[in-house]
Structures are given as C-alpha cells and as structure tokens.
Amino acid sequence: MSEEKKDRKVVIELQDVKRDFKVGDETVHALRGVSFKIYEGEFVTIMGTSGSGKSTLLNQLGCLDTPTSGEYILDGVPVRRMKRSERAVLRNRKIGFVFQNYNLLPKTTAVENVELPLMYNTKYSAKQRRAAAIKALEAVGLGNRLDHKSNQMSGGQMQRVAIARALVNEPAVLLADEATGNLDTRTSFEMLVLFQRLHREGHTIIFVTHNPDIAQYSSRNIMLRDGKIREDVENTNIRDAAAALAELPAPQDD
Amino acid sequence: MSFANLIRVAVKAILNNKIRTLLSMLGIIIGVAAVIIMMAIGQGSKMSIRKELSKMGTNLLSIRPGADTRGGVRLDPSAMQTLKVADYESIKEEATLAKYVSPEVTSSGQVIYGAKNTMTTIYGEATEYMDIKLWVVEQGDCFTEEDIKKSAKVCVVGKTIVEELFGDKDYNCVGKIIRFKSIPFRVVGILKSKGYNNWGMDQDNVMIAPYTTVMKRIAAQTYFSGINVSAVTEEKSDACIEELTAILRKSHKLKEENENDFTIHSQQEMMETMSTTMDTITIILVVAAAFSLLVAGIGIMNIMLVSVTERTKEIGLRMSVGARGRDISRQFLIEAVIISLSGGFLGVMLGYLGSYGASKIGLPSSVPLWSVILSFTVCALIGLLFGYIPARKAARMDPIEAIRYE
Ligand SMILES: Nc1ncnc2c1ncn2[C@@H]1O[C@H](COP(=O)(O)OP(=O)(O)O)[C@@H](O)[C@H]1O
Ligand SMILES: [Mg+2]
Numbered sequence: 078m079s080e081e082k083k084d085r086k087v088v089i090e091l092q093d094v095k096r097d098f099k100v101g102d103e104t105v106h107a108l109r110g111v112s113f114k115i116y117e118g119e120f121v122t123i124m125g126t127s128g129s130g131k132s133t134l135l136n137q138l139g140c141l142d143t144p145t146s147g148e149y150i151l152d153g154v155p156v157r158r159m160k161r162s163e164r165a166v167l168r169n170r171k172i173g174f175v176f177q178n179y180n181l182l183p184k185t186t187a188v189e190n191v192e193l194p195l196m197y198n199t200k201y202s203a204k205q206r207r208a209a210a211i212k213a214l215e216a217v218g219l220g221n222r223l224d225h226k227s228n229q230m231s232g233g234q235m236q237r238v239a240i241a242r243a244l245v246n247e248p249a250v251l252l253a254d255e256a257t258g259n260l261d262t263r264t265s266f267e268m269l270v271l272f273q274r275l276h277r278e279g280h281t282i283i284f285v286t287h288n289p290d291i292a293q294y295s296s297r298n299i300m301l302r303d304g305k306i307r308e309d310v311e312n313t314n315i316r317d318a319a320a321a322l323a324e325l326p327a328p329q330d331d
Numbered sequence: 332m333s334f335a336n337l338i339r340v341a342v343k344a345i346l347n348n349k350i351r352t353l354l355s356m357l358g359i360i361i362g363v364a365a366v367i368i369m370m371a372i373g374q375g376s377k378m379s380i381r382k383e384l385s386k387m388g389t390n391l392l393s394i395r396p397g398a399d400t401r402g403g404v405r406l407d408p409s410a411m412q413t414l415k416v417a418d419y420e421s422i423k424e425e426a427t428l429a430k431y432v433s434p435e436v437t438s439s440g441q442v443i444y445g446a447k448n449t450m451t452t453i454y455g456e457a458t459e460y461m462d463i464k465l466w467v468v469e470q471g472d473c474f475t476e477e478d479i480k481k482s483a484k485v486c487v488v489g490k491t492i493v494e495e496l497f498g499d500k501d502y503n504c505v506g507k508i509i510r511f512k513s514i515p516f517r518v519v520g521i522l523k524s525k526g527y528n529n530w531g532m533d534q535d536n537v538m539i540a541p542y543t544t545v546m547k548r549i550a551a552q553t554y555f556s557g558i559n560v561s562a563v564t565e566e567k568s569d570a571c572i573e574e575l576t577a578i579l580r581k582s583h584k585l586k587e588e589n590e591n592d593f594t595i596h597s598q599q600e601m602m603e604t605m606s607t608t609m610d611t612i613t614i615i616l617v618v619a620a621a622f623s624l625l626v627a628g629i630g631i632m633n634i635m636l637v638s639v640t641e642r643t644k645e646i647g648l649r650m651s652v653g654a655r656g657r658d659i660s661r662q663f664l665i666e667a668v669i670i671s672l673s674g675g676f677l678g679v680m681l682g683y684l685g686s687y688g689a690s691k692i693g694l695p696s697s698v699p700l701w702s703v704i705l706s707f708t709v710c711a712l713i714g715l716l717f718g719y720i721p722a723r724k725a726a727r728m729d730p731i732e733a734i735r736y737e
Contacts, residue, residue: 141651141730162655169653180648180734184347194652196336203335242652 087150088249088281089115089138094147096133096304107133109304110147115250115283120276122292123285125301131285132254134301138283139172139252140164152249169197173243177255179235181227181242187214188223191242198246213241217271233264240271250281257286263325269294269318294318332658341666348638352670355634358627359674359713360681363706365620367682368689370702373613375686375695377606383528384602389565390430391463391598392572394558394579398590412554413583413592419457419558421582428571431561433460436545436552440512442492442538444504449495453486453511453538455545463561466539471505471520478519479541482548486511487520489535500524511538514548568597621709628671628713635667635721646725647733660726667718668711675710679703 096108107130115121125131136142137149140156143164149156152171156164168174181190191210195201201209214220217237227235236256243251253272257265273294276282284295292298293316300308332340345352396413419434426432436455441448460466461473466487474485488509494500496509508515516538525534546552562571572595579593639646646659682698689696 136731139651162657165650165653165655165658168651174651176734180644182645182648185343193649196340197332197649197653197655197658199333246653 085116085118087114088117088119088152089113089283090148090150091137092148092150094134094137094144094149096130096137096142097145107304108137108144111301111304111306112147113299113306113309115281117281118276118279119297120272120282120295121284121297121299122295123283123299123301124287124289124292127287129301130304131287131301133304135252135254135283135285138250139174140168165197169194170246171249173246173248173251175236175239175243175251175253175256177258179227179232179239179259181235181238183227186224186226187219187230187238187241190227190238191245193242194246209245210241213245214238216244216275217241231264232260233267236260236264236268237271240268240275244275244280250283251275253282253284255286256284257288257291263322266318266322266325270322273318294321332654332661337658337661337665338669340662341669344638344642344662344666345669351634351638355631356670356674356677358630359624359671359710360678362620362624362627363675363678363710364681364685365623366617366706367679367698367702368685368696369616369620370613371682371686371696371698372689372694373609373616374699374702375690375697377609377613378697379695380605380609381602384598384605389598389602390562390568392429392560392562392568392575393596393598394560394575395594395596396554396557396592397594398592412552414555414558415553416555418579418582419555421578422558422560422575425578426560426571426574428563428567428574429560430563431459431462431559433457433463433559434542434555435460435557435559436542436550436555438512438545438549440549442496443510444496444507447496447498449492449536451492451511451536451538453540453545453549455542455550456539457542459561460539460559463559466525467523468520469523470503471518473520474541479543482543483541484514484516484544484548485519486516486538486540487522488518488539489522489537490524491533491536492538493521512549516540565599568599572597624709624713627674628717631667631671631713632717632720635663635718636724638666639663639721639725642725643728643733643736646728647730647736650728650730651734656726659728660722663722663725664715664718667721668714671710671714671717672707675707678710679706682706 091112094108094111095106098105098107111134123131123134133142137144140151140159143157143159147157151167154167156167159167182193188207188210191213192206195206195209211220211223214223217240219234219237219241222230222234225234227238230238257268260268269291272282272284276296284291292312296312296315298308298310298312299306394414396411414434416434419432422429422432433456437452439450439452442451454460457479458473458476461468468487471487473487474483477483478485488504490500493502493504497504503521504518505521507518509518510516522535522537522539528534542555560571560575562568575595576591580591583592585592649659686696686698
C-alpha cells in the first residue's frame with residue numbers, strides 16, 4: 078500500500094463479506110469472504126466473468142442487500158445491521174447508482190429524472206432540487222437537453238442523464254454496473270472520458286464490467302472469480318480515454 | 332418524500348395513463364352519481380310533500396270511523412259505520428276549538444254529459460269543506476246551506492271534468508246539467524285548478540256536492556266515511572283532538588272501559604308518517620347505490636394492482652435512489668385516493684346534472700349538501716381502503732429484483 082494512500086479517507090471497507098443464496102435445498106455462495114478498502118478519489122474497476130459475483134458485490138456496496146456475514150462500513154457507517162428504511166436513507170445520501178439499462182422514468186424530462194433522488198430528501202426545496210439537477214446535467218454535458226424526454230434521447234444521452242442522476246446528491250461513491258454494456262464502442266469511450274473527468278474532479282468511482290479493456294482507464298483493478306478476489310492491483314499506467322476516443326475511426330454518417 | 336411531492340408524482344402517474352384512469356374512475360363516477368340522485372329525489376320528494384301537506388293546512392284534523400287499526404286488527408264492516416249525522420251536529424254545536432267542520436261521503440263512478448263521459452269521484456261535503464281544503468270557486472258559486480237542507484242536486488266541478496265533458500277546460504259550464512250514476516246534477520260552480528299532487532293524483536278530477544245529496548241519492552247510507560275538521564290554530568290541534576274525542580265518546584255513549592270506535596289523525600302526524608316512509612325508501616335506494624361504490628372500489632384496486640406490476644421497474648429505481656417502503660406505499664395510496672376523489676367529483680357533477688334532469692321531467696329533486704360531503708368522504712375512504720393492498724404490494728418489493736424486472 079502506497080504512503081500517499083494511507084492518509085486518505087476510507088470510503089468503503091469490506092471485512093470478510095460473505096453472501097449466500099438459498100435456492101431450494103442448495104446454497105449458492107455468491108461471495109465467499111471479500112475484504113478490501115476503497116479510498117476517497119479512487120476509480121476502481123471490478124472485473125470477472127459472468128456469475129463471478131460482481132453484481133452481488135455491487136449490491137452490497139450500494140446497500141441494496143446485506144451480507145450474510147462479515148461487515149460493510151460505508152463512509153464510517155456499519156451497514157449490516159441496518160433496517161431496510163435506514164439503508165434507503167443511506168442510499169439516498171451516500172450512493173449514486175448507474176445501471177446498465179439507464180432506468181430512466183418514461184415520459185419524463187431529463188431534469189425531472191435527475192431530480193428524482195432529491196425528491197426523497199425533504200431538505201431540498203423544489204427550487205434547490207431543480208438547481209442541483211441542472212448543475213448535474215451541465216456537468217455531464219447535457220445543459221442544452223434539460224427538457225428532453227427520455228424517449229427523445231440516444232442511448233449515450235440517456236446514460237449521461239443516469240450519471241447526472243447519480244451525481245445529483247453529491248454521493249460518497251459512484252457505483253456503475255456494466256454502465257457501458259448497452260453502448261457502442263464510440264459512445265462507451267465517451268462515457269469513459271466522462272468517468273475519467275469525474276475521477277479527476279475527485280469523485281470515488283466503482284465500475285463493474287466484464288470487459289478487461291476498460292481496466293486500463295481506471296486507477297485500480299479488482300478481479301473476482303467464484304466470489305473471491307483473485308487480484309487487486311494499482312494501475313500506475315492509466316490510459317487517457319480522450320486520446321483513445323480520438324484514435325477511433327471517424328463516425329460513419331448514415 | 333414530502334406530501335407536495337407525493338401529490339406531484341401521483342398526478343403525473345395518473346396523467347400518464349388518462350384512459351385507464353378514467354376507466355377505473357367510471358365505477359366511482361356512476362356510483363356517486365347514483366347516490367347523489369337517489370338522495371336528491373328522496374329529499375326533494377320529502378320537501379315537496381311537506382310543502383303540499385302544509386299548504387292544505389297544518390291544522391287539518393281527520394276523523395275516521397273504526398278504532399285505530401295500526402295494530403293490524405281486522406274490523407267487521409259495522410265498525411266502519413260509526414260516524415253519523417248526530418256526531419257531526421254535536422261537533423258543530425259543542426266543539427269550541429274547531430273552526431270548520433265538514434262530514435264526508437264519497438262515491439266513484441261515471442259522469443256523463445251528452446255523448447261524453449269520464450270516471451270521477453264525487454265528494455259529499457258541507458260548504459265549510461271549501462275552507463278546510465282551500466278550494467277556490469273560480470266561476471259561479473259554491474252550493475249553499477239551503478241546498479244541503481234540501482239535498483239539492485247541485486255540484487261544483489274540477490277543471491278536469493270540465494275539459495273531459497265539454498272539450499275545453501276554460502268552458503263556462505255553470506248551469507249545465509251533468510249526470511253522475513244517472514242522477515242529474517246542475518253545475519253551480521267551477522273550481523280553480525290545483526293540478527297533480529305528489530302521488531300523481533289529478534286533484535282537479537272531482538265533483539263536490541252537498542253531503543245530504545250524496546248520502547241519500549247516491550251512496551244510500553246513513554253514515555259518513557269521515558269528518559274533516561280545521562282546528563282554530565296549529566298549536567291548538569292537540570287540544571282540539573281531545574275535545575273532539577270527548578264529544579264523540581259522549582255522543583257514542585261509550586263507557587269508561589270502551590275503546591274509541593273512531594280515530595282522529597292530525598295533518599302533523601300524517602306529515603311525519605310520510606317523512607318516515609320517504610326516509611326508509613331513500614335509505615334503501617342509497618344502500619343499493621352504495622354497494623355499487625363498493626364494487627367500484629374493487630375495480631380501482633384491480634387497476635392499481637396491474638399498475639403496480641407494470642411499474643415494478645420504476646418502483647425498483649425509486650427504491651435504489653432512496654425511496655423507503657413507506658414512500659412507495661404512500662405514492663400508490665395517494666394515487667388511489669386521487670383517482671377515487673376525482674371520480675367522486677365527476678360523480679357529484681353528474682349527480683347534480685341528473686338531479687336537474689329529474690326535476691325537468693317532473694320528479695321533485697334537490698341535492699342535499701350533506702350527501703355531497705358524504706360522497707367525498709366515502710370516496711376518500713374507498714381510495715385508502717382499496718389502495719392499501721396494491722400500495723403494500725409495491726412497498727414490499729425487493730429493490731434488486733424490482734429493478735431487474737422486465
Ligand atoms: N437472488 C439470487 N438468488 C440466487 N442466486 C443468486 C442470486 N443473485 C445471484 N445469485 C447467484 O450468485 C452468483 C453470482 O451472481 P452475480 O453476482 O449476478 O454475478 P455477475 O454479476 O458477476 O454475473 C451466481 O451464481 C448467481 O446465480
Ligand atoms: Mg452482473
């Protein structure tokens with residue numbers, strides 16, 4: 078562990094986290110004892126083949142699920158013994174989720190979609206909510222698409238709205254599950270450019286993917302296999318996604 | 332989530348699916364409209380019956396032969412022949428609280444003029460009957476005491492008879508001879524029209540003649556079918572009943588232990604009986620309509636359950652960005668309440684329209700305010716009650732499974 082890292086804040090700490098699923102008489106061990114710390118400002122990719130436990134792990138990190146055993150401490154708060162409603166509040170204040178299939182509300186404008194998490198935080202007035210949503214949309218480069226409805230946008234734009242929605246509550250950590258999984262190569266790189274920029278601006282990002290190429294653009298790579306960590310390495314040679322995007326063949330006009 | 336936000340979200344969801352919402356409201360709309368119209372007609376009829384009865388004079392008392400039959404005892408026919416001319420005369424002489432008195436003998440039959448005829452009822456009365464029932468003689472005059480003494484074959488007729496027999500209700504038939512059950516009567520007066528009463532009876536289809544004439548020449552009986560009395564004032568009605576009872580008991584030579592062989596009803600009492608009857612009918616109708624509201628509530632629940640399933644992904648998303656179970660359940664509860672309240676609102680509108688329509692076709696109808704308030708309360712309750720199960724279903728979803736739902 079590098080010297081520089083030690084005095085940085087720990088955002089996420091997993092202590093021997095296990096998660097079993099009962100399927101009939103069988104028990105599926107989706108996570109078989111996972112431990113790691115993630116520090117503020119890291120951009121971590123979690124990789125592994127299908128069924129290796131990536132989504133299960135991310136659900137733990139996102140407080141959507143609780144470990145069968147072990148402890149999970151998010152931003153100093155132990156999560157395992159929390160009630161359902163307490164975890165909901167925790168998600169609302171500390172987590173930003175980006176899903177593979179965007180999950181925007183249909184027939185709803187970009188701003189309204191981004192406002193959604195703040196609707197569940199009574200500290201925000203309608204005005205503050207809108208202002209925060211506009212700011213988040215500007216941060217992902219959609220300042221000119223505020224009132225577009227979800228069905229009037231391309232996949233890349235929808236994913237940007239989803240990222241803005243994940244950022245709007247100023248979360249401790251941004252969690253993305255296969256966030257580029259539904260996008261073409263070019264748009265995927267655009268998304269990586271955006272994530273790298275957010276990383277530079279100080280955001281902590283955990284990016285789950287089954288695509289090993291993406292690992293080159295993050296600061297740390299965790300490799301899962303069979304519910305266990307096989308590899309956890311710092312990436313000292315981070316590739317610049319913007320440069321990679323520029324090298325891609327020019328987009329075809331149709 | 333704050334209440335304002337909950338409402339905002341619910342309204343948006345409702346507007347996103349207008350046709351479905353309207354369909355699920357339909358039951359409520361019809362149910363509420365039915366309740367409102369039923370209550371309006373019930374209330375309206377009651378009010379107009381009251382008005383009509385009090386127009387006849389709230390100090391009206393009616394003496395009928397026979398003991399009080401409300402106990403349900405069947406009487407032999409002679410018990411119905413207890414009111415005689417002597418009774419009438421005693422009342423006229425002795426009753427100080429009776430302003431007007433008129434004995435009554437009636438008979439129904441055909442009245443003929445030339446080739447035309449019609450069915451009617453002839454009322455044998457004293458001249459004071461005009462004052463008791465507030466009849467106005469429009470043309471000619473009422474028969475006189477002299478006519479009564481001589482059992483003269485004279486009569487006053489209602490407008491319907493004039494129209495039926497002479498082809499024109501404004502025809503002046505004073506002086507004409509008409510025949511009732513082949514007895515010739517000279518028309519001496521024509522009554523001002525009273526129109527139909529609440530039971531749909533044509534009050535103008537009457538002939539009024541001296542009671543002596545009807546008793547001797549038509550009914551051939553020595554007893555009355557009743558005696559109508561006007562008490563001096565409404566307040567004195569009860570005292571007047573006591574006085575009349577005493578007079579009749581004396582005149583019938585009843586002993587202490589004998590029951591009355593006559594019954595005296597006041598208009599007041601009749602009004603109350605009418606009201607209770609109307610209330611019962613109204614309650615039955617309203618209960619029937621209320622059941623349709625129950626069915627409507629089940630309809631809302633059904634649609635809400637479908638809606639919850641359809642929006643599983645949305646529910647998962649909301650939960651993953653921080654909605655608690657109770658935020659989700661409130662969202663769906665409020666949606667159900669808004670649907671049922673809007674349905675209630677449209678139903679009240681429709682009810683008003685229906686009530687207006689009913690009064691246009693002659694049914695007395697007036698929407699009581701409390702029925703509107705009741706409808707809204709019931710609708711809110713229906714929304715809460717039938718929204719509860721779908722809301723709970725939504726709130727109990729697992730966010731991970733919900734967000735993966737396709
Ligand atoms: N809710 C569940 N019930 C039963 N088994 C599950 C459940 N969720 C995940 N699993 C199992 O746990 C293992 C890891 O799954 P997952 O975390 O989805 O993998 P990945 O996202 O890496 O493809 C798989 O064997 C999967 O079948
Ligand atoms: Mg997965």
